[in-house]
Amino acid sequence: MSKIHVTTTVNGDPVEFLADPRETLLDCLRDHLGLTGSKEGCGTGDCGACSVTLDDRLVCSCLVLGVEAEGRRVDTIEGMADADGLHPLQRKFIEHAALQCGFCTPGLLVAAKALLVQNPDPTEEEVRYGLAGNLCRCTGYDKIVRAVMDAAAEMRQEAA
Amino acid sequence: MRYHTPSSFEDAARLAAQAQGLTRFLAGGTDVLVQMRAGMVQPDDLIDLKKIPGVGDITRTDEGGWRIGVAVPGAALSAHDALRAEWPGVVEGMDLVGSVQIQGRATLTGNLCNGSPAADSVPGLVAAGATVEITGPEGTRTAPVAEIPAGPGKTSLQAGEVISAILLPPRGAHGGDAYLRFIPRTEMDIAVVGCAVNLRLSGDTVAEAQVALGAVAPVIRLVPEAAEAIIGTTLDEAALQALDAAARAACSPIDDKRGTVAFRTEVAGVLARRAALIAYGRAKGDTA
Numbered sequence: 001m002s003k004i005h006v007t008t009t010v011n012g013d014p015v016e017f018l019a020d021p022r023e024t025l026l027d028c029l030r031d032h033l034g035l036t037g038s039k040e041g042c043g044t045g046d047c048g049a050c051s052v053t054l055d056d057r058l059v060c061s062c063l064v065l066g067v068e069a070e071g072r073r074v075d076t077i078e079g080m081a082d083a084d085g086l087h088p089l090q091r092k093f094i095e096h097a098a099l100q101c102g103f104c105t106p107g108l109l110v111a112a113k114a115l116l117v118q119n120p121d122p123t124e125e126e127v128r129y130g131l132a133g134n135l136c137r138c139t140g141y142d143k144i145v146r147a148v149m150d151a152a153a154e155m156r157q158e159a160a
Numbered sequence: 161m162r163y164h165t166p167s168s169f170e171d172a173a174r175l176a177a178q179a180q181g182l183t184r185f186l187a188g189g190t191d192v193l194v195q196m197r198a199g200m201v202q203p204d205d206l207i208d209l210k211k212i213p214g215v216g217d218i219t220r221t222d223e224g225g226w227r228i229g230v231a232v233p234g235a236a237l238s239a240h241d242a243l244r245a246e247w248p249g250v251v252e253g254m255d256l257v258g259s260v261q262i263q264g265r266a267t268l269t270g271n272l273c274n275g276s277p278a279a280d281s282v283p284g285l286v287a288a289g290a291t292v293e294i295t296g297p298e299g300t301r302t303a304p305v306a307e308i309p310a311g312p313g314k315t316s317l318q319a320g321e322v323i324s325a326i327l328l329p330p331r332g333a334h335g336g337d338a339y340l341r342f343i344p345r346t347e348m349d350i351a352v353v354g355c356a357v358n359l360r361l362s363g364d365t366v367a368e369a370q371v372a373l374g375a376v377a378p379v380i381r382l383v384p385e386a387a388e389a390i391i392g393t394t395l396d397e398a399a400l401q402a403l404d405a406a407a408r409a410a411c412s413p414i415d416d417k418r419g420t421v422a423f424r425t426e427v428a429g430v431l432a433r434r435a436a437l438i439a440y441g442r443a444k445g446d447t448a
């Protein structure tokens with residue numbers, strides 16, 4: 001099976017890799033680029049553990065082929081914290097104990113960040129619907145929702 | 161698997177016509193990749209349509225309708241205010257598909273061509289009288305969306321044919337449409353019943369109507385008897401009862417753990433009533 005050379009941008013850095021055309025973007029991130037923050041929970045678009053943004057659109061990286069990333073911009077959980085430290089969402093997840101095993105956390109953080117870009121001041125209902133594509137088997141969601149609402153409030157203050 | 165990125169629909173059609181083994185087109189991939197993963201479908205040739213110019217565009221047609229590119233994801237459809245204002249029922253059908261993540265990729269054309277009897281965007285397209293532009297080895301033709309589904313997982317497209325756009329007719333004055341589905345949860349589930357109603361008013365009277373039902377028969381289809389039940393009425397209780405009965409009579413659903421035959425049939429009538437009332441309100445200027 002001949003492999004395809006892919007050139008793309010991940011978290012702002014230009015990267016290249018060789019992909020079997022059947023490999024998903026999730027496989028490529030994890031196995032070719034060593035970015036193991038994005039998780040595979042289901043591989044079928046149901047759990048959101050593999051959430052990344054592709055040209056700023058939230059997607060399941062398990063439902064994107066690695067070869068489709070050619071010339072696009074991918075952002076993953078690894079790019080969320082910057083030199084100044086954790087992203088407010090990351091801090092609030094810790095503060096509110098919004099994780100237990102942590103398997104869903106990278107995907108939830110990426111999805112929550114995308115949600116707050118679209119809607120900086122969501123209601124609780126909007127947060128719950130907005131994160132409906134991310135499953136968590138541990139927390140019962142309540143702490144996650146509170147962490148996201150609290151981070152949103154802090155981010156609005158910072159922006160003001 | 162060979163992965164192709166043609167730069168025109170003619171090339172895509174040629175590739176598909178020449179392919180020997182199993183071929184799939186790739187739009188958003190939210191059905192294809194799941195089927196590949198499950199081992200249900202292992203394409204020999206996968207033809208990615210997203211490199212074809214214009215596939216991500218939503219444009220006005222000369223007639224005053226809309227041309228929707230085959231790679232427009234649900235999220236972009238919902239974000240298009242002018243389209244949503246004219247065809248809210250079409251847009252809300254697509255918007256029900258999956259999560260935010262799925263909306264970032266899933267397309268109307270993929271939803272149609274996957275051939276699910278429960279596809280959420282299809283009843284709205286059928287009721288709207290939408291057509292598809294099809295590019296094939298012999299050139300281009302158009303066909304009503306209603307003629308594409310051909311049974312669970314099947315379409316009437318011939319080998320080598322690819323849909324090159326979805327076309328919505330001009331909305332015109334005093335029209336409204338709506339789509340409702342029933343699912344056991346509030347998000348992320350497959351329709352147990354879906355119903356779309358599209359109508360046009362003359363004063364308070366329904367002058368034209370189309371009613372389409374999903375998930376209650378092997379294919380999504382128009383129910384002319386249900387439309388006739390409300391044409392010429394002001395959607396009073398008698399008309400709604402006749403609509404309800406006609407929608408129920410059109411059902412030949414499956415019986416499974418997600419809904420019995422009796423339940424699906426009853427819900428089809430209820431959704432038809434509710435969707436008709438919403439469409440009627442929108443035709444009168446409601447924006448919700």
Ligand SMILES: Cc1cc2nc3c(=O)[nH]c(=O)nc-3n(C[C@H](O)[C@H](O)[C@H](O)COP(=O)(O)OP(=O)(O)OC[C@H]3O[C@@H](n4cnc5c(N)ncnc54)[C@H](O)[C@@H]3O)c2cc1C
Binds near residue numbers: 184273278350
């Ligand atoms: C988690 C999850 C939740 C979902 N929820 C829903 C839901 O609530 N309701 C619902 O209806 N669906 C749902 N789906 C199914 C799926 O998302 C939709 O059917 C979607 O619209 C498919 O579009 P796509 O662009 O991803 O199609 P793809 O997977 O790219 O293609 C689907 C099929 O269409 C064919 N095709 C694509 N483009 C063309 C073309 N231009 N010409 C000819 N053939 C073409 C392909 O060959 C393939 O057979 C869900 C899927 C997932 C993974």
Ligand code: FES
Binds near residue numbers: 047050060062
């Ligand atoms: S691993 Fe992608 S959605 Fe579950």
Ligand code: FES
Binds near residue numbers: 098099103104138139
């Ligand atoms: S913390 Fe374990 S799955 Fe969410």
